[in-house]
């Protein structure tokens with residue numbers, strides 16, 4: 001019996017969300033008196049070493065071209081077989097794009113209860129796990145009990161720490177039998193929306209976001225400069241994406257993506273409830289708005305009542321000064 | 327081509343959330359319910375567009391919920407859906423919903439099952455993938471564009487750090503996200519027709535749920551905001567560095 005954790009490798013590196021998942025798996029494993037086993041696809045020696053450092057006792061390496069596109073049909077078959085081989089009763093994935101396909105498919109195959117988007121470590125209560133997740137788009141949390149024999153938990157990215165130690169994992173190849181399994185999904189084209197030098201939004205710890213208060217797409221230079229000075233990723237409110245001032249993948253909120261960065265700076269955004277739904281899990285929120293009555297100030301830790309076009313360039317300079325002195 | 331659209335019934339996005347029975351139940355008193363925005367604006371409207379383009383024959387709504395939610399189903403009819411199935415049960419979790427949909431879709435040979443990206447009350451993002459697993463159907467998540475030609479679906483969807491275009495034969499399950507279609511407002515003819523469209527009520531399978539909600543906790547608001555003078559951004563930088571320790 002072990003706790004099995006699914007690892008994703010992107011652009012040659014173990015994803016940060018996966019490192020968080022290993023840490024989480026190792027914590028539960030300790031509570032259950034066992035250890036964490038990772039399953040990684042086409043991983044090389046440097047990657048398995050990092051998986052070990054993050055807390056896995058063992059790494060199962062699965063090789064094959066089928067896994068390169070993260071197709072859940074193949075991934076779920078492999079994870080299912082690994083779970084059986086390891087006698088794993090708890091399976092951990094991230095609640096990222098792959099996790100949102102993989103965990104539900106596995107849940108169906110294994111009749112395993114799934115809590116999607118956990119934000120806290122579980123409580124073990126006999127054969128039942130209790131896990132907290134956000135509900136009502138962040139307005140509340142719910143404690144779920146998972147009653148099934150096999151249990152699956154997917155983790156909200158940026159909710160758990162990564163702790164690297166000098167732990168070394170045992171590495172073993174794991175052969176998966178894909179006999180009779182073929183995915184019918186054919187990839188025709190893949191376009192990257194990543195901006196060079198920027199952490200993708202779901203994983204970003206620092207985010208600079210702007211709304212309709214910026215008046216037009218031509219004014220985004222000050223936002224990009226601030227983001228660059230901090231090392232942050234840019235985001236936007238929904239109307240800004242709807243009017244095509246900014247690309248659709250930058251839109252955060254109820255209908256966009258939900259993020260939980262350490263720092264969220266909201267510039268010229270009023271703070272409508274549907275916007276807050278996507279960002280109220282941020283650890284620190286800074287609001288810059290001309291209107292001192294803007295609702296966002298009620299959800300902010302720090303606020304500046306002022307004109308973005310004056311405040312933001314000054315803030316960028318002040319941050320550059322701080323960075324230069326440190 | 328028959329399309330099944332799964333719709334859930336959720337509190338309007340501006341609802342103030344409260345709980346009852348010692349914080350074990352969502353308090354529905356005075357709450358305005360709507361069709362989950364992803365299900366209505368994207369999944370259902372896309373299905374209707376496919377029907378209008380002659381690429382689908384029927385659009386059936388599928389809902390797991392008690393009789394109170396029939397008003398929500400009628401709203402889907404007003405927009406143009408043909409008929410509806412209601413499973414008469416309160417759903418404990420995404421798996422329960424997926425099981426009901428999978429069973430019905432299989433018995434009735436649906437070619438295309440459209441679900442929303444997630445419900446805005448329980449935020450599972452799980453039902454679509456579970457139906458795919460239960461039926462061994464392909465599942466394409468977070469779709470932002472969809473077209474059907476014969477029995478082939480062409481789908482654009484969001485992936486980690488990008489956008490991907492895929493092709494897939496029917497039958498399949500797709501979760502719908504922003505971009506798929508534009509929100510519509512029902513017209514008078516739709517509203518009149520909605521009154522007489524059929525809702526078939528079926529009982530749920532009685533398997534024990536895999537998960538349960540034990541209790542709820544409201545998210546604590548922030549303590550008061552610290553205001554910094556617009557002419558003193560150095561102070562903000564210093565607070566972010568020394569107090570919040572985020573930069």
Ligand SMILES: Cc1cc2nc3c(=O)[nH]c(=O)nc-3n(C[C@H](O)[C@H](O)[C@H](O)COP(=O)(O)OP(=O)(O)OC[C@H]3O[C@@H](n4cnc5c(N)ncnc54)[C@H](O)[C@@H]3O)c2cc1C
Nearest residue numbers: 211212213237238253254255256268269270272274290308
């Ligand atoms: C079902 C539903 C889902 C939705 N989902 C989302 C979602 O996912 N994400 C989202 O963001 N919205 C969403 N919305 C829309 C949401 O309700 C708001 O309309 C939207 O968030 C407002 O965007 P905004 O703050 O950029 O613009 P506005 O509300 O127009 O606010 C602009 C702000 O800028 C300030 N301002 C103006 N000039 C300046 C200046 N020079 N310097 C500084 N500040 C200035 C103004 O005081 C104002 O507060 C949704 C709505 C619905 C009904």
Ligand SMILES: Nc1ncnc2c1ncn2[C@@H]1O[C@H](COP(=O)(O)O)[C@@H](O)[C@H]1O
Nearest residue numbers: 332334390441442444445450451452453
């Ligand atoms: N009670 C329900 N009845 C019908 N469909 C539902 C129900 N709950 C969820 N769904 C569908 O499944 C999608 C995803 O839900 P979830 O995985 O629970 O976030 C929703 O957008 C709906 O399309």
